[in-house]
Amino acid sequence: MRTADRAFGLLVLLALGSSALLITLLAALLPRGFAVVTGGTADIASVVAVLVLILATFGVTLGLASLFRQLLATLSLIRTLLSRRVTVSRRVGDVAARLELAGRIDVVRDPRPFSFCYWFRRPRICLSTGLIRRLDDAELRAVLLHERYHLRQRDPLRLVIARYFAAGLYVVPVVEELVEYYTVQKEVAADQAAVRAMGGVRELASALFKVLPDADDVDLGLLVPVGSLSVTEARIEQLVDGRAVPLALSRASVALSGGALAAAAVLAFADGLHPAPLTLPALLGPASLLLAAAASGAAHQVRLVVLRPSHSYESTSLPFGPRTR
Amino acid sequence: MPDDVRRLKRARRDGPNAFLGPLETAVMDRLWKRKQATVRDVVDDLAKSRPLAYTTVMTIMTRLHAKGLLVRDRDGKTYVYRPAFTRDEHRARLSQDLVRGLVDEFGDVALAQFTAELDSVDASHRAALRRIAGSDK
Numbered sequence: 001m002r003t004a005d006r007a008f009g010l011l012v013l014l015a016l017g018s019s020a021l022l023i024t025l026l027a028a029l030l031p032r033g034f035a036v037v038t039g040g041t042a043d044i045a046s047v048v049a050v051l052v053l054i055l056a057t058f059g060v061t062l063g064l065a066s067l068f069r070q071l072l073a074t075l076s077l078i079r080t081l082l083s084r085r086v087t088v089s090r091r092v093g094d095v096a097a098r099l100e101l102a103g104r105i106d107v108v109r110d111p112r113p114f115s116f117c118y119w120f121r122r123p124r125i126c127l128s129t130g131l132i133r134r135l136d137d138a139e140l141r142a143v144l145l146h147e148r149y150h151l152r153q154r155d156p157l158r159l160v161i162a163r164y165f166a167a168g169l170y171v172v173p174v175v176e177e178l179v180e181y182y183t184v185q186k187e188v189a190a191d192q193a194a195v196r197a198m199g200g201v202r203e204l205a206s207a208l209f210k211v212l213p214d215a216d217d218v219d220l221g222l223l224v225p226v227g228s229l230s231v232t233e234a235r236i237e238q239l240v241d242g243r244a245v246p247l248a249l250s251r252a253s254v255a256l257s258g259g260a261l262a263a264a265a266v267l268a269f270a271d272g273l274h275p276a277p278l279t280l281p282a283l284l285g286p287a288s289l290l291l292a293a294a295a296s297g298a299a300h301q302v303r304l305v306v307l308r309p310s311h312s313y314e315s316t317s318l319p320f321g322p323r324t325r
Numbered sequence: 326m327p328d329d330v331r332r333l334k335r336a337r338r339d340g341p342n343a344f345l346g347p348l349e350t351a352v353m354d355r356l357w358k359r360k361q362a363t364v365r366d367v368v369d370d371l372a373k374s375r376p377l378a379y380t381t382v383m384t385i386m387t388r389l390h391a392k393g394l395l396v397r398d399r400d401g402k403t404y405v406y407r408p409a410f411t412r413d414e415h416r417a418r419l420s421q422d423l424v425r426g427l428v429d430e431f432g433d434v435a436l437a438q439f440t441a442e443l444d445s446v447d448a449s450h451r452a453a454l455r456r457i458a459g460s461d462k
Contacts, residue, residue, distance in 0.1 A: 201457050202457065205457040206459070209451075209458045212451060233450045236454045237453075
């Protein structure tokens with residue numbers, strides 16, 4: 001099984017496992033929450049119950065917001081681009097037909113070189129005229145092979161699901177790290193599929209080289225920790241010497257995720273087995289673990305879901321920032 | 326940030342000169358032609374086609390300087406302005422911003438892309454890629 005598939009499988013497994021545990025916790029705490037809301041006793045266990053219910057509601061909201069935003073953003077981009085759709089040229093049509101991609105290609109008039117695979121049920125491939133103009137037939141074939149991998153794997157759909165899980169399960173921050181890992185791996189896997197089909201790296205490498213944005217001034221060298229590589233840099237390393245990107249989860253997020261899940265298990269089963277009021281120390285430990293994980297994960301996910309990811313703006317491309325050269 | 330997003334949106338619609346207003350474009354055109362100029366030079370140049378007050382042109386040039394498009398040196402009491410970039414460099418910078426903006430602007434787009442993250446690639450990776458792009462490995 002390919003690394004990208006393994007990464008996605010692991011992500012889904014972890015997400016479903018965590019969801020099951022958290023739903024169990026919810027089911028256990030719901031009666032207590034109701035009791036508080038309807039004016040019952042407000043002992044410490046009930047307060048914890050209400051707190052956890054608030055965290056859960058927040059998670060569901062974040063998950064749905066992530067889904068909604070992704071759909072909206074995708075629709076908006078596609079609508080904008082497809083309004084500039086042109087007829088698929090014979091050259092592109094021929095290359096596509098040989099790869100069994102006939103009828104699955106859209107070409108849009110745009111001087112910027114880009115290509116992507118989009119939509120969920122029956123994905124399609126979008127190419128810009130700027131890209132087609134720059135590539136020769138062999139390079140175009142390599143790019144289409146790369147996109148065909150995404151198309152066959154339904155990667156756009158997988159990406160939406162992965163991000164949905166990461167947002168909804170913000171108390172398990174490891175899920176977000178798995179999403180990032182999967183994001184790199186799916187590109188590497190698509191490159192590998194193209195290289196295998198082409199019988200070598202040359203065409204794909206030269207296509208990638210042609211579409212790189214202009215050189216940045218920084219030079220970190222090839223031997224930098226993988227964590228600081230951009231997706232494209234990781235892909236280049238894989239193409240150049242087959243160096244794979246290892247799964248590197250941060251200790252903090254593993255600890256927080258493990259802690260949160262353990263805490264959820266303790267709270268769910270302790271409360272389920274002993275409906276009598278829980279003792280304060282038995283509650284405070286797990287509850288504060290859960291809260292810590294929630295606070296850390298929420299900060300990150302809210303930034304992802306609510307705010308526009310604006311990092312590259314700030315660092316590199318304020319349209320007319322101070323001259324840096 | 327919303328300002329930049331709006332600017333990018335407008336730019337995508339209007340093409341490469343959209344980050345500049347019409348007066349700014351006129352002033353930059355003069356500067357690119359003359360290589361360097363004082364505010365007075367530009368006012369005189371523009372007077373034939375578009376009479377503008379000295380203070381208007383001064384404001385525009387100060388703004389272009391603040392945006393990093395013009396550099397200036399003091400010559401006695403007046404400033405002499407020069408373009409910070411050639412016209413081609415300016416265009417290249419703009420299109421690079423737009424490419425990065427495409428992904429940023431639409432936020433969480435659910436796409437799998439060949440030109441995926443049009444993110445930074447340092448010189449060593451660039452050189453390594455160029456090497457295998459030219460070889461038969």
